[in-house]
Amino acid sequence: MSLFHVDDLAAFETVMAVLLHWGGSWLQTFPHPPIPALNTVEQIIHSHDPKLMSHLVALNVSSQVYAWSLLRSVFTEVLNKAEWLRLWDHMFTNAHDPSLLLCAVAAYSIYNRNALIASKDKKEVEPFYRRQNAINMGDFILLVCELRRKTPASVLPKTGSNGIGINDDSNTSKGKGKKAGKNQTKEGRDAEEGGNVLSSVLSTPSTPWPLPRGMYPVFHGYPKFVVDFQIAERSRLAAEEEEVRRKRRLLEALSERARGLANEEEAWQKQQEALIQAEETRRKTAEDSEAKRLEEEKKLNDISRERRLAQIEQMEEAANKAMQSSQSLRQAESKRIDDDMVRIKQRAEYTLKQRQEEEALLNLENQTSNRIRQLQISRSEEERSR
Numbered sequence: 001m002s003l004f005h006v007d008d009l010a011a012f013e014t015v016m017a018v019l020l021h022w023g024g025s026w027l028q029t030f031p032h033p034p035i036p037a038l039n040t041v042e043q044i045i046h047s048h049d050p051k052l053m054s055h056l057v058a059l060n061v062s063s064q065v066y067a068w069s070l071l072r073s074v075f076t077e078v079l080n081k082a083e084w085l086r087l088w089d090h091m092f093t094n095a096h097d098p099s100l101l102l103c104a105v106a107a108y109s110i111y112n113r114n115a116l117i118a119s120k121d122k123k124e125v126e127p128f129y130r131r132q133n134a135i136n137m138g139d140f141i142l143l144v145c146e147l148r149r150k151t152p153a154s155v156l157p158k159t160g161s162n163g164i165g166i167n168d169d170s171n172t173s174k175g176k177g178k179k180a181g182k183n184q185t186k187e188g189r190d191a192e193e194g195g196n197v198l199s200s201v202l203s204t205p206s207t208p209w210p211l212p213r214g215m216y217p218v219f220h221g222y223p224k225f226v227v228d229f230q231i232a233e234r235s236r237l238a239a240e241e242e243e244v245r246r247k248r249r250l251l252e253a254l255s256e257r258a259r260g261l262a263n264e265e266e267a268w269q270k271q272q273e274a275l276i277q278a279e280e281t282r283r284k285t286a287e288d289s290e291a292k293r294l295e296e297e298k299k300l301n302d303i304s305r306e307r308r309l310a311q312i313e314q315m316e317e318a319a320n321k322a323m324q325s326s327q328s329l330r331q332a333e334s335k336r337i338d339d340d341m342v343r344i345k346q347r348a349e350y351t352l353k354q355r356q357e358e359e360a361l362l363n364l365e366n367q368t369s370n371r372i373r374q375l376q377i378s379r380s381e382e383e384r385s386r
Contacts, residue, residue: 003081017211018074022091022101026071036157037071037102038063043155044106048147052113059122069129070105077130078108086137090144099156103147110147111140 004011019026026034042063046053056066069077075084087104094100109116112133119125211217 013211022098033064033068038067040102040157041067041106044103044151045109047155049110049113055117059125061122061125065126066109066129067105070108078132080132083137090141100148104144107144107147111143
């Protein structure tokens with residue numbers, strides 16, 4: 001917006017063109033940073049300045065600090081407006097070579113290697129990539145071109161289709177990847193593994209650059225898992241709608257069945273009223289039989305209660321035995337741990353004593369060596385005095 005001011009459409013189309021042409025691969029690993037591009041930057045720095053790369057690794061500074069911070073801001077955080085325009089003049093002039101942007105990201109660290117190597121902590125490095133630093137753009141651009149010229153082809157990603165089209169089959173293309181050599185580092189192998197992803201989104205002469213007239217290009221580089229998630233979500237919603245329809249049909253069938261059951265219940269009630277009279281006559285006879293059965297059931301319950309109480313006592317005894325056994329095991333384990341702690345303490349004391357004796361011997365050796373040197377100096381002085 002600071003470049004185009006109130007021309008929102010020009011700003012939007014410029015950003016779209018830059019992202020489609022240079023950043024088409026950045027969504028392939030969404031929501032994570034573009035790992036293949038970051039690995040390529042790391043390989044470029046390692047190829048041209050291994051000492052700087054070793055220092056960054058020693059400080060635990062990842063490529064998300066020295067590469068992704070520059071890519072996601074396209075250098076706006078570290079360059080002023082004039083420097084930024086001059087850099088992107090070269091990017092647009094060499095738009096046929098998108099890998100030049102990755103070389104520029106690597107060149108920024110190599111250009112400032114003295115300041116980075118002087119850093120002693122990761123906290124000193126991180127703010128360096130979020131502020132403007134003194135830079136000679138002429139020398140910096142020469143360094144970018146030199147890195148691009150001297151970087152091995154195996155490090156830079158191969159160009160291919162970036163998943164962008166304008167509904168025209170003539171604008172589609174296919175690329176082939178090559179395997180890296182066996183002597184590559186782990187980062188190199190990671191970059192090679194991600195090479196197909198990055199290569200699939202770098203621009204080719206058939207990619208629309210700049211944006212074509214009449215319509216915006218169609219972007220096909222969305223992450224596969226996001227597309228799969230949308231498809232799965234739509235399938236889930238369709239299945240839920242079908243389940244709702246099935247439940248509605250089932251509810252209608254249940255309502256019909258309930259009406260039938262209500263009619264059957266009414267007929268059954270009428271039959272019950274007829275049976276109540278006969279039941280009253282049988283009830284008195286049944287009461288006598290029920291009294292006898294209750295007496296027998298009481299006796300059986302008493303016997304069952306006695307057996308259950310005896311079983312509970314047996315279970316309590318077994319539980320007490322198990323608790324005693326568990327307590328014995330815990331005591332034995334505690335004793336073993338105490339013994340281990342005593343042995344560890346004895347070993348530590350012995351090690352400390354050994355170190356103290358070793359330090360005493362070293363001090364004695366140093367004192368002896370100092371005496372010998374003093375004697376030699378005294379003898380040399382005596383000989384000179386003679």
